Amino acid sequence: MGILDHFSDMFEWTHSDRKKLKKLKRRPLQTVEIRIKMDCEGCERRVRKSVEGMKGVTGVEVEPKKHRLVVTGHVDPDKVLHRVRHRTGKVAEFWPYVPYDVVDHPYAPGVYDKKAPAGYVRNVVNNPQAAGLARASSTEVKYTSAFSDENPNACAVM
Helix, strand or coil: CHHHHHHHHHHHCCHHHHHHHHHHHHCCCEEEEEEECCCCHHHHHHHHHHHHCCCCEEEEEEECCCCEEEEEECCCHHHHHHHHHHHHCCCEEECCEEEHHHCCCCCCCCCCCCCCCCCEEECCCCCHHHHHHHCCCHHHHHHHHHCCCCCCCCCCCC
């Protein structure tokens, strides 16, 4: 009965429905985060309207204090970035920050960014030049864990 079910599903749908389904299957549902400077409510409105009418977009979230735009849907991230740049005329880039807890040394050169929102640092995990500075060596881990409150055998300096 598997073959009959397959054929019955094929003939129930019209040609245009199958085309739409194929397009949706090609692009998975994803979240695109973009950093774009927003100074006022007009900038926020312009950024929101630049991507709301885009095909495949299911949700738009604007965070003006963090200068962040989050677009969810069946979209191509490069096309979203290009459209935001073109429609707003502003400098936009993919969200370059990760939470503070992800990086071992958040204040290493190349990681710490004064422009980053609170609780975020620059993502250097995939950058081979700066990633060496952001990772802790084994001797550094020994010294930092020796005075840790979580280590029951740690040295207590009073």
